Amino acid sequence: MVLGGFDIVVIALVVFVILVLFAGVKTVPQGYRYTIERFGRYTRTLEPGLNIITPFIERIGARLNVMEQVLDVPTQEVITRDNASVAADAVAFYQVLNAAQAAYQVSNLENAILNLTMTNIRSVMGSMDLDELLSNRDAINDRLLRVVDDAVQPWGIKVTRIEIKDIRPPTDLVDAMARQMKAEREKRAQILEAEGSRNAQILRAEGAKQSAILEAEGQREAAFREAEARERLAEAEAKATKMVSEAIAAGDVQAINYFVAQKYTEALTAIGSASNSKIVMMPMEASSIIGSLSGIGAIAREVFGDGNNPPSPPRPRQVPSRTNPPVNPFNQTPER
Amino acid sequence: MLARIVAELGPWSWWIVGLVLLAAEMIVPGFFLVWIGLAALAIGVLSLLFWDAAFWVWETQLILFAVLAVAATLLGRRLTLRHNVTDEPFLNQRGASLVGRTATLSEPIAEGRGRIRLDDTIWRVTGPNLPAGTQVKVVASNGRDLTVEPL
Numbered sequence: 478m479v480l481g482g483f484d485i486v487v488i489a490l491v492v493f494v495i496l497v498l499f500a501g502v503k504t505v506p507q508g509y510r511y512t513i514e515r516f517g518r519y520t521r522t523l524e525p526g527l528n529i530i531t532p533f534i535e536r537i538g539a540r541l542n543v544m545e546q547v548l549d550v551p552t553q554e555v556i557t558r559d560n561a562s563v564a565a566d567a568v569a570f571y572q573v574l575n576a577a578q579a580a581y582q583v584s585n586l587e588n589a590i591l592n593l594t595m596t597n598i599r600s601v602m603g604s605m606d607l608d609e610l611l612s613n614r615d616a617i618n619d620r621l622l623r624v625v626d627d628a629v630q631p632w633g634i635k636v637t638r639i640e641i642k643d644i645r646p647p648t649d650l651v652d653a654m655a656r657q658m659k660a661e662r663e664k665r666a667q668i669l670e671a672e673g674s675r676n677a678q679i680l681r682a683e684g685a686k687q688s689a690i691l692e693a694e695g696q697r698e699a700a701f702r703e704a705e706a707r708e709r710l711a712e713a714e715a716k717a718t719k720m721v722s723e724a725i726a727a728g729d730v731q732a733i734n735y736f737v738a739q740k741y742t743e744a745l746t747a748i749g750s751a752s753n754s755k756i757v758m759m760p761m762e763a764s765s766i767i768g769s770l771s772g773i774g775a776i777a778r779e780v781f782g783d784g785n786n787p788p789s790p791p792r793p794r795q796v797p798s799r800t801n802p803p804v805n806p807f808n809q810t811p812e813r
Numbered sequence: 814m815l816a817r818i819v820a821e822l823g824p825w826s827w828w829i830v831g832l833v834l835l836a837a838e839m840i841v842p843g844f845f846l847v848w849i850g851l852a853a854l855a856i857g858v859l860s861l862l863f864w865d866a867a868f869w870v871w872e873t874q875l876i877l878f879a880v881l882a883v884a885a886t887l888l889g890r891r892l893t894l895r896h897n898v899t900d901e902p903f904l905n906q907r908g909a910s911l912v913g914r915t916a917t918l919s920e921p922i923a924e925g926r927g928r929i930r931l932d933d934t935i936w937r938v939t940g941p942n943l944p945a946g947t948q949v950k951v952v953a954s955n956g957r958d959l960t961v962e963p964l
Contacts, residue, residue, distance in 0.1 A: 483872065484872060487872045487875045487876055488875065490875070490876065490879055491875045491876075491878060491879045494879040494882055494883060495849060495882070497883075498845050498848065498849065498882060498883065498886055499845055501886075502844060502845035502848075502886060502890075504842070504844040504845075507904060507905070508904075508905055525905075526893065526894075526897055527844055527889075527890055527893045527894075528890075529886070529887070529890050543905045544905065572907060574907060574908060574956045574957050575956045575957065622934070622935055623928075623935060626935060626937075627937075630937075630957065633956065633957065635907070635934075635957060637934040638933065638934055
């Protein structure tokens with residue numbers, strides 16, 4: 478089988494058509510955007526799906542990933558405002574929102590974002606003290622995001638977040654911080670202990686004071702009442718005396734004598750009948766007992782109307798006995 | 814040798830070519846062999862009808878095949894465009910997916926520019942001048958910037 482010129486042309490045509498179709502049909506996967514350049518100049522962006530481009534004059538310029546991407550910011554040394562040198566690393570997330578701008582406004586996009594982020598981490602952290610740095614990560618992230626997101630505006634991308642991953646001060650600084658914290662806590666503990674003991678002592682003193690006051694008040698009250706009682710007693714006595722003296726004034730002196738004599742003899746009876754001791758207390762002048770009897774006599778005379786012949790006092794009875802020797806009032810010894 | 818095989822197989826050679834191309838489409842990404850394969854199958858159908866006709870020489874078949882391949886491709890694109898329904902219309906269109914959302918201005922809009930916080934990130938917004946703290950609604954997006962108006 479010999480091929481003529483026309484036959485070869487036909488075969489070439491078929492091959493050519495297949496190649497054209499291969500060049501013109503472009504399927505863009507989801508998550509990507511392809512830029513189209515017509516004679517090297519950007520014209521449009523292909524969306525995901527089946528696309529047909531004009532072969533020869535159009536070609537694919539850049540294949541851009543429009544999914545959100547993670548960028549690891551490597552560790553770098555940062556000097557804070559108070560001249561502490563810390564190592565900090567971060568992570569940034571960015572997303573291409575405008576494929577054409579991201580493709581043609583900046584070359585080497587990732588490197589650009591990375592450098593921008595690193596320099597801004599330096600400037601933001603360099604404007605803070607170390608303590609602020611360690612406690613204000615949110616603020617740092619926020620400031621970084623604002624600055625970097627504004628800076629990448631012309632590149633058609635959006636930096637969605639920048640997070641500081643780790644801030645590592647030098648070891649000796651960390652040790653100093655730990656010591657400082659320990660000292661702070663110890664100081665607080667000591668202060669609390671001192672306050673506790675102070676309060677306890679104050680409370681104890683207050684208790685003692687209160688109890689002393691209460692005791693004194695009790696004594697004062699008792700004294701008042703005692704005095705009152707004594708007053709009442711004295712009043713009663715005075716009243717009684719008054720009544721007696723009134724009675725005497727109204728009646729006769731002999732009435733007193735009668736009473737005294739009665740009491741005297743009663744006392745003697747009591748002494749005599751005491752079983753446990755046989756001490757007989759006699760007045761020093763035994764005759765005064767008899768004197769009381771003479772009082773009785775006087776009463777009798779008063780009563781019986783014999784005023785000029787006073788009866789002789791009866792002789793004191795003497796009871797000689799071994800068991801009851803006469804008592805010497807100056808030498809009292811209890812009998813066993 | 815090729816001519817001999819084709820002569821032996823007759824019209825079925827086109828069927829074989831078409832089916833092989835369709836199978837290759839499964840393996841090779843790119844979504845363009847399908848149309849060529851369909852064109853080959855169409856030629857196969859025509860070959861069954863006109864195999865013994867005088868004008869149905871192999872050159873005619875090849876030219877017709879090339880034309881049909883281009884036509885099938887254009888037709889296929891039109892079909893895929895019409896049936897390009899997705900249940901996630903806002904995939905990879907971050908700005909557009911925020912339309913209709915409400916947010917609070919974290920900075921006042923001055924000279925037509927401000928900022929809001931949405932989904933834990935900051936968006937630049939354009940809109941009428943408003944004080945900070947105003948509730949706003951996203952009405953449009955042009956990729957990077959959102960257009961808002963007060964609720």
